[in-house]
Amino acid sequence: MFYRLIRPAVFMLDAERAHGLSIRALKLMPGPQHHSPTGALQTHVAGLDFPNPVGMAAGYDKDGEVPDALLGLGFGFAEVGSITPLPQPGNPRPRLFRLEEDEAVINRMGFNNRGGEEAAKRLAARRGRGGIVGINIGANKDSADRIADYAHMTTLMAPLADYLAVNISSPNTPGLRALQDESALTGLLDGVLEAREYACAQSGGHRPPVFLKVAPDLEPADVDAIARIAMDKKLGALIVSNTTIARPPLKSAHASEAGGLSGAPLKGPALERLRDFRKATGGALPLVGVGGIATAEDAWARIRAGASLVQLYSAMVYHGPGIAREIVRGLDELMRRDGFASIAEAVGSE
Numbered sequence: 001m002f003y004r005l006i007r008p009a010v011f012m013l014d015a016e017r018a019h020g021l022s023i024r025a026l027k028l029m030p031g032p033q034h035h036s037p038t039g040a041l042q043t044h045v046a047g048l049d050f051p052n053p054v055g056m057a058a059g060y061d062k063d064g065e066v067p068d069a070l071l072g073l074g075f076g077f078a079e080v081g082s083i084t085p086l087p088q089p090g091n092p093r094p095r096l097f098r099l100e101e102d103e104a105v106i107n108r109m110g111f112n113n114r115g116g117e118e119a120a121k122r123l124a125a126r127r128g129r130g131g132i133v134g135i136n137i138g139a140n141k142d143s144a145d146r147i148a149d150y151a152h153m154t155t156l157m158a159p160l161a162d163y164l165a166v167n168i169s170s171p172n173t174p175g176l177r178a179l180q181d182e183s184a185l186t187g188l189l190d191g192v193l194e195a196r197e198y199a200c201a202q203s204g205g206h207r208p209p210v211f212l213k214v215a216p217d218l219e220p221a222d223v224d225a226i227a228r229i230a231m232d233k234k235l236g237a238l239i240v241s242n243t244t245i246a247r248p249p250l251k252s253a254h255a256s257e258a259g260g261l262s263g264a265p266l267k268g269p270a271l272e273r274l275r276d277f278r279k280a281t282g283g284a285l286p287l288v289g290v291g292g293i294a295t296a297e298d299a300w301a302r303i304r305a306g307a308s309l310v311q312l313y314s315a316m317v318y319h320g321p322g323i324a325r326e327i328v329r330g331l332d333e334l335m336r337r338d339g340f341a342s343i344a345e346a347v348g349s350e
Contacts, residue, residue, distance in 0.1 A: 003320025015096040015105075015317075022321075023061070026069035041076075041332055043343040045286045045308045046209040046236030048132055048162055052076035052328050053343050054299060057290050057311035058136035058165060058213070062112065064119045071131040074325035079311065080123070081136030082167045085152050087115035088140055091172060095259070098317065099252035103294070104266075105314045107243070108259030110172045111138045116156050123160040134211065136165040141173050147188050151195040158199035161208045166192055169215035169242035171260045177215055182225040189233045209236025216241035216266065216273045216291060223273070227280035237286040237308070240274045241266075244291075263314035267292025271305060278306030283348050294319060296330020303331075303343060304350040 010018050041052040055077040056070045064080040071078055090112025097106045113119070123135065135157045139149035154164060168179040168188065179188050192210060200207040212235055214226055230238055243260025250265065270291025277287055289307030293299050294315035302310050316323050331343075340346040 015098050026066040029069040050076045053309045054327050055311040057313040060313050063114050064123045067133045073321050077132035079134040079136050082111050082138035083113050083119045084111050084138050084140045085116045085149050086140050097254040097257050099254050101251035103318050104263030106257045106259045106261050108172045120156050132162045134163040134165050135161040136167050138167045147191045151191040154192045154195035155199045158196050159203035163209045165211045165213050167213045169213050171245045211237045211239050213239040216244045216269045223276045223280050239288040240277050241270050264292050275305050296327045299327050300334045303346050306348040308347050
C-alpha cells in the first residue's frame with residue numbers, strides 16, 4: 001500500500017537514479033536475524049537448503065552491496081552481479097527504461113560494476129551471516145579471452161558463493177551469447193569447473209554448485225544441446241531465462257529502445273522456454289524460472305511447469321519491496337489449495 005502511494009514520485013526520477021536510491025535505502029536496513037529453512041515452503045536444490053523458493057535475480061545488486069537486506073525483504077535467496085574481473089562503466093546513459101504501460105523494463109546496462117576485487121572484499125566481510133547468496137559472474141566487454149575471465153571470476157568468487165551463476169546470456173555485451181553455442185559452451189564450462197576445483201583445493205573444500213543462465217531467444221536445437229551439456233557437466237541448475245531481444249507488441253514510447261526486455265511481456269516466452277528445458281532435461285536437472293513473474297500465481301505456474309526455484313527483479317519496480325513476502329504468502333496458500341505438502345512435490349506437476 002505504501003509503495004503505491006509513493007510510486008508516482010519514484011517514477012518521476014530517471015530509472016537508473018531511482019535504482020541507485022533504492023540501493024542506498026536498503027543499506028540502511030538491518031539484515032535478517034536468521035535464515036533457518038523452516039516451514040512448508042523450504043526446499044532443497046543443488047545441495048542447498050532454501051527457506052523459500054523466491055529469489056532476487058541478478059542485475060539489481062550488481063556489486064554485492066545489499067544481499068542481506070534483500071534477504072530481509074523476504075527473499076529466500078539473493079543473486080548478486082553480474083560481476084566482471086575488471087571494473088567497467090557499462091554502456092552510455094540513458095540505458096535503463098521503464099515501459100509503464102507494459103509493466104516492463106528495457107535495459108542495456110552492459111555489465112556496469114566496480115570489478116571483482118572490490119566485490120570480493122565486500123562479500124568476504126558478510127561470511128558467517130547465513131542466508132543463500134549466489135554470485136553471478138561475467139566477462140569484461142573488451143576481454144581478449146572471455147573464458148579466462150570466467151575462470152578468474154570462478155577462482156575469486158567460489159570461496160564466497162553459495163552458488164555461482166555463469167551469465168552467458170546478456171544481450172548487452174557484444175558476442176557474449178555466442179558462448180551458448182555447443183562447442184564454445186563446453187570449453188567455457190570446462191574452464192569454470194576446473195577453476196572451481198582449484199578454488200576448492202585452496203579454500204578448504206568449499207565447492208559451490210554452478211548454475212548456467214541462458215537466454216529465452218533459443219532455437220529447439222540450442223535447448224537440446226545446452227541441456228545435454230549441462231547434465232553431462234553435472235551443473236547445479238539452469239536459470240531460464242535472461243532478458244529477451246525480441247519485441248512483442250508494446251504500448252510504451254520506449255518500445256524501440258535497444259537492449260534486453262524484461263517484465264510482463266517476457267512471462268509467456270520465459271514460461272515456454274522453461275517447459276522446453278524441462279522436457280529436454282527430463283526433470284534430471286533443477287531449473288530456476290525467471291522472467292515476467294509478478295504474482296504468486298505466476299510463480300506457481302513456473303513451479304508447476306518444472307522450476308524448483310523462481311526469481312524476479314522487474315516486478316519489484318512496479319509492485320515495490322514487499323513483493324517477495326506477498327508471493328511467498330500466496331505460494332503457501334496455492335500449495336495447500338492444490339494439495340501439495342512441499343514445493344518439491346509440486347515441481348513439474350502441471
